[in-house]
Amino acid sequence: MKKLIILSALLPCFVSCLYVKVGDSLPHDEIYSTPADVYRNAVAALYNNLGSNQESIGLQGTCRGIYDYNTLTTDEVIVPIRGGDWYDGGYWENLYFHTWESSDRCLYTVWTYLFSNISRCNASLDVLARSSENCGVETTNAWIAEVRALRAIFFWYAMDLFGNIPIVDEHNKWQELQSPRSQTFRFIFNELQYSLEYLPIARSNEEGLHYGKVTAPVVWFVLAKLALNAEIYSDDDCTDGIGQDGSAIMFEVEGSKLNAWETCIFYCDRLADIYGLESMISSNFSTGNEKSLENIFTIPADRESYKVEYHYQFRSIHYSHGAAYGFEAENGPSATRKAMQVFGYGTPSPDPRLWATFSFDEVKVGGEPVLTEDGSPLVYYPMEVAPNLTDSPFKTTAGARFNKYETDIHAYENGKLQDNDIVLFRFADALLMKAEALVRNGQDGTPSMARVRERAGASPRECNLETLLEERMLELALEGWRRQDLIRFGKYHLEYDMRPQLPSETDAHTILFPIPRKCIELNGKLKQNKGYE
C-alpha cells in the first residue's frame, strides 16, 4: 500500500503534463507585437483574398464567383452547352437565362466570401484599436482608415449583388437583420469619405510603397461608381417601379452639396489629375501592366509569389488554341451575338477594339494558324453561338473567345497563374462614367467619351445614353461591369441577345440575386429578397 501512496502523490505532477505545445501555429497575440507585424497581419493580410485560386472566391479571377455573376448573366458573354461539355447541371444556362435559384451553392460561397472578409476587417479593427500606443496614433489612424475603406469595398460588392444585407461593423456581432439598401449605401459612402482624410494620394497599381493597396484614388473611383449608381442603390424596393432621380439624391462632398451626377463627376475629375490613358488599350492587360498609367486598382499577380489565378481566358479558348500555348484550355464562354453586333463584327468597319477583346475567325498563335485535331485550321464562328450547341455543327467552335489579357506563355497552372495583374478599376472607365454623369445631368459628355474612342482609334460618335451603354461594352467588355451597367440603364431584366424575359421578371426582381437559401436556413432572421420568396 505504501507504493499506492507514493503513486497518488505523483499524480498531480502528471496533470501538468497536459499543457499545450503547438509548433506550427502561434497564439494570436504573438503576431501583433511590432508595428511592422501589426501592419502585415492586421492590414496587409486582408488583401490576400482579393484574388484567389479557389472557385467562387475572390473579386475576380476564378470561376463561379462575383465576376461570373456580373458577366455571364448579361448580353456580353454566354456559356453555351457544348454536347457533354458545359452542361454542368444547368449552372451556366441558369446564369444566362436568369433562372438561378436561391439554393445555388456558388452564390452561397460568394456571400460567405464577402462577409468572411468583412468579418476579418472587423477583427483587424479590434487589433488596431489597441495598437495606437505601440504604433503611434497617426499611423494607426491611417491603417484604420485603410481597413475601413477596404471593408466598405467588400460591403459595396455585397450590396450590389444582394441588395439588402446586414451592416456588420463589429467583430462577432450577432447582427441578424438586414438594413434597407439605401441605408447600406449611405453607410458605405460615408465610410469611404471618412477614410479619404487619412489615405495617401498615391498610385496603387504601381509596384512600390502602395502596390495593391487601397489608396485615395481607389476610393475616389468607388465613390464615383456609387454616385453613378445612386438611383439603384437608394431604392429599397426594386420591384415597385418607384425610385428617386439621381439629380435629387444629394451628397456632401468637401463642404458642398452635390447631386449624384455632380458627385460622380467630382470624383472622376480628381482621378483625372493623376491618371491618363495608355496609348494602347492592351497595355493595361499585358504581363507588365504594373506600369500602366491607366489602371487604378489591380490584384497583384505573378507566377511565383501570389496565389492569384486568372481563369477566364483559358476557360474560354478552344482546346487546340490552348494547346498551341502548351496549356490545357476548356473551350467554354464566348461573346454573345449581341456583343459581336455592338463591336461591328462582319461590318466593313468594326470597332478597332474587337481584336483587343476577342479571338474570332481563323486563330493564329505566333503567326501560325492553330490546327484542330483533324488538321484543319481552327476557326471560331462568332455568329453561330447559341445557348445549346449540342446539335450544332459548330459545337466546339461557335463563338468569339476572350482575348483581352496578354497570354503569359510562362504561366503556371495551364496559363492561369500568370504575371498579368488582374485589373479591377481603370481610368477609361472613369472617363465614361463622367461622360454618362454629364449626360444624365443634362450636360454634354462628348469630350470625355471622345477621349476614350480616340485612343482606341474609333471614329467620333454622338454621346447619348444609348451610345454610352454601347461604348461601355466596347471599352470595358470582359471586365466585370456589364450587369451593373445594364441595371443602371434599366435593361438587365429585359429581353436581350437570345434571352427572353422571364415571365416573372417584369417586376425587375432579378436585378438582385436571392439571399442564398443556406444563409436563411442558418440564420432564420434573414429575409429573402422580393420575388424570390
Place this chain on the structure above:
Amino acid sequence: MRKFLVCITCLLFLISQVVDAAPRRRKKAVKRMAPLEQVGFQMPSTITDTVKAVPAKGLYMNALDLLQGQSAGVNVSSDGINGNAVLNSVRVRGSSSILGANDPMVIIDGVISDITALSALYPSDIESFTILKNTSETAAYGSDGSAGVIQVKTRMNSGEGFRIAYEGHLAVSAPYGGLQMLSADEYRAVAADRGLYINDGGSSTNYYSALTRPSFVQNHYVALGGGSGPFGYRASVGYAQDNSVLKDKGNDNIVTKLDVNQTLLNDRINLDLGVVGSLSRNYGLNDPKKIFYSAACQNPTYDAEANFRNPNAVLIGAPLAMIAAKNDSRNMNIATHASFSYDILDCLALNAFGSYYFTSYETAFTDGGSASRSESKKDDLLCNVSLQYDKTWGDHNFSSHIRTEYHVERNSGFRTGVRSLANPLFGYDNLGAASSIPLGGTGSNYLEKKLLSFGIELDYLLMGRYKFALNARTDGSSLLGDAHKWGFFPSASFVWNVKKEDFLVDNQTVSSLNFKVGYGRSGNIGAINSYVNGNYAQPVGMVPVYGYPVLALGTTYNPNPDIGWERVSSVNIGAELGMWNSRFLLTIEYYYSRTDNMLYVYDVPVPPFTYDKMLANLGKMSNMGVDLGVAIAPVKTSDIDLVISANVSWQRNRLESLSGTWMGMELDADRISPIASVSGAGQVGGDNNVVYQIVGEPVGVFYLPHCEGLVQNEDGTWRYNIVDLDGDSSVDLGDYGDRQVAGQAIPKFTLGSSISFRWKSLYLIMQINGAFGHKVFNGTALAYSNMTSFPSYNVLRTAPGKNIADQRVSDYWLEKGDYANIEHLTLGYEFLLPKSAVQSLRISFCVKNLAQMTSYSGLTPVINSYVVNSTLGIDDKMCWPLFRTYSLGFSIRF
C-alpha cells in the same frame, strides 16, 4: 472462469502454427490497461480443434485480410493496391461518429498501434485477434477505444527447445472482365452512322489491356524460437511482394519481429521485451479516377503508345502517359514495448508497462513536369502503472485494479514541391533540378497531443457463475479547452454463466450457456486534430507589403473555446450457447448506442462567424444492431471433419440531430447536406449530388430525383423522365428541389461465412463474404451511356442502342448493391512424416476472388460502402480492373 467471451479467435489462422505456441505467459500478462482477465465462456475449443487438425491457410498478403468476414459486426475493407475503389478501413459496428475517428483502436501485444501498423504485420505472426465491441468492454481503454478495440496477439516462443519454420507462396494475379466500351471498329461505325467526325488514329486499342498485365506475387516467412526454463525468445522475418495487375505498380513489405521474456524469483517477476519493425513500399497511381476514366473513354482508335491527348476531351488524357506518373510511398513502423510485473504479495501485484511506436510515411510524386516529396511522422509514447489486488474467500472472488496512464502523441510532417523540372528524368530524385520552387510547395507541421488517465476497476465473482464488473475512468486531453478537459467514462456489466448452475451442470446436451448485459460510456475526440479551442495564427497567404510579396499571418478558422468530448453511451445484451459438446455454437447480441455532443464540422452563419464552418459538439446519432454467429460441426470423425460457420450482423444507424446550443447561441445546421457527388465531363458542379446526410435518416442516404423511365426527344434520342415530386409544375434538380430518399449507402446486413472440410490429410476451405440491403449509384453507367459526350468520350457498347442524350442524376441508375463474394477457396494437403526431423510439411493451392454473386449491372458493387466521405456509395468511373490470384503455398516446420 478465466476467459470472458469476447475472444473471437479467428479460427482459420490459429490452425497453422508455424512455431508451436503454447506461450509461457502468466495470467497477469502484459496488457495495456486491459479489462480484467476475461472470465466465463471460452470460445469453444472443439471446433477450433477440429479445424486445427487441418493446417490450412490461404494466401494472405495483409493482416487485415485475416479479419475479413471473421466476426459479426466487424467490416474490413482492404484494398492493398488493387482494390476496387475500396478504402482501407475497419469498422466495428459501423460508425458512431461522423468525422474520422471511426477506426477501432488497435493494440498489438499491448502496444497502441493503428490500422496501418496492423496491416504491415506479417499474417503468420498473428496468433489471434480479440475484438471488443461493447462499450462496457472497451470502457477500460477510455476515449481511444470508443470505436471498438482490436487486440492482436502475436506468436510467442515456446521456451521448449529450438524450432524453425519456413512458409511461402508463389502466386499470379490475372485481370479479368472489364467495362464493355465500344471497340475501335464499333466506335468508327457509330460515328459514321451518326455523321460525326472522329479523329481516327488508325489503331485499335483496348486501354484496359494496355494498362494491365498478369502479375507475380510472392511471400516468404521464416520464424525461429527457443529458450529454456525461465527464458524464451522468438524471432521472425517476413517478406511479401504484391505486384499489381496495373503495369509497374505494386507494393512490398518486409517485417521483422523479436520477442524475449524472462521470469525471476520463482516466477514472481516477469519481464517482457519485444520489438517489431516493418518497411513497406507502394508504387501507386496518381489520380486513379482520371486514369480509369481515360482508359474507358479515350478515343480507341488512337495508338496507346503514342500518348495522344484528345483536345476535345479535357477531363481525360492518354492512359499510358498518366500511369507513368509516379506516386510512390514508403511506410516505416517500429514498435517496441517492455513490461514488468511483480507479485508483491499473493493477492497484490504491480504492473508497469511502457511502449513506443514510431511511424514514418513518405511520399514521392512526379508526373514529369512537377515533383514533390513529403514525410509525416508520428511518435507515440505510452506508459502506465497499475496495482492489482485479487482475493478469494470461499465463493467470493474480488479483484480490483487502479491505474494511471500517460500518452503522448507527436505528429510532424514536411513536404516540398517543385514544378518545371529541367528534365522529366530527374523525377522526384532531384528537386533542385526545377525552374520553379513555388510558394505552397514547401511546408512543415507539428502537433502534440497528450492524454492523461486515471482508472479503477472492480470485479466481483460469486460462486464462479455471477460476475459483476464496474469500471470508472477519467481522461484529460490537452486538445480541449480548460472547462472541458476532463471526461468521465463509467461502465458496468454482468455475466451469468448458466452452465454452472445446478440444473445445467450435468446436462449433456448443453455444453455452455452464458448471458451478459452491459452499459458503458466512452468519449471520442478523434475528430479534433488541431488546437481549435484557442485562437492560433497560421499563414494566410502572400500579400504585397510596400511593394514586395510578404507572407501574412492570421486565424483561418472559427475558434471554438467550448469544444469538448463527444460521448457515446451504449447498452448491450447477449447470450452464447454451446451444444452437443460444442459441435453447435450460437452467439447473439443486441446493442444500442447513442452519440451525444457529436463532433462535426457544422455550417455556421456568416456573419457573425468569420468562416462558414466550425468544429463543435452539437448533434446526436444512434446505432442499433444485432450480431449473430453460428458454427456447426455436423461431421466429426477421425478421417472427416466438416465445419460450417457464419456470422451475420444487422445494423441501423440514424442521424438524430445536427442542432444545438453553442455558447448560448442556437445553431441549426442545414437539415440536408450533400456528402458525395458524381463528377466528370458535363458534371462539374451543378446538381450532381447523390449521397446526402439528412437528419432523421441513416448517415449516407441516396437523395435523388425520381425518374420514371425514358422519354424520347424530337431528334430520336432519349432523356430521363424526371418527375416533378413537389408538384410545383417545374422540375428542380437542386438540393432542395424534387428529390427523395431512395435508399442507404451503408449495408444493412453483412455476412461472413466459412466452410472447412477435411478428409484425412486433404482439406478444403472456402470463405464467403457479403453485404446486403444497401444501394450503389452507378455513376459510371450514367456517364458512359450519355451519347452527347460521344465521340469526344467513348461510351458503353450498349449506349448507342439506348441512345440516351442526358446525364442528369436521378434514381434511374440507383441499383441494389447486394453481393456475396467467394473470397477464396483453398485446397491443401499435409504430409504426415512421423519420426523425421520435419514436424510438418504441407502444400496448398488457393484462388482468391473466385466469384461474385450480385445483381449489380456495373463492374462490381464492392466500392466504398462504409467510410463517410466524398466517394461513399457511388461507383463513379473508378473502375479498377478485376483480378484473381492463384497461389501455390508451401510450409515446413522443424
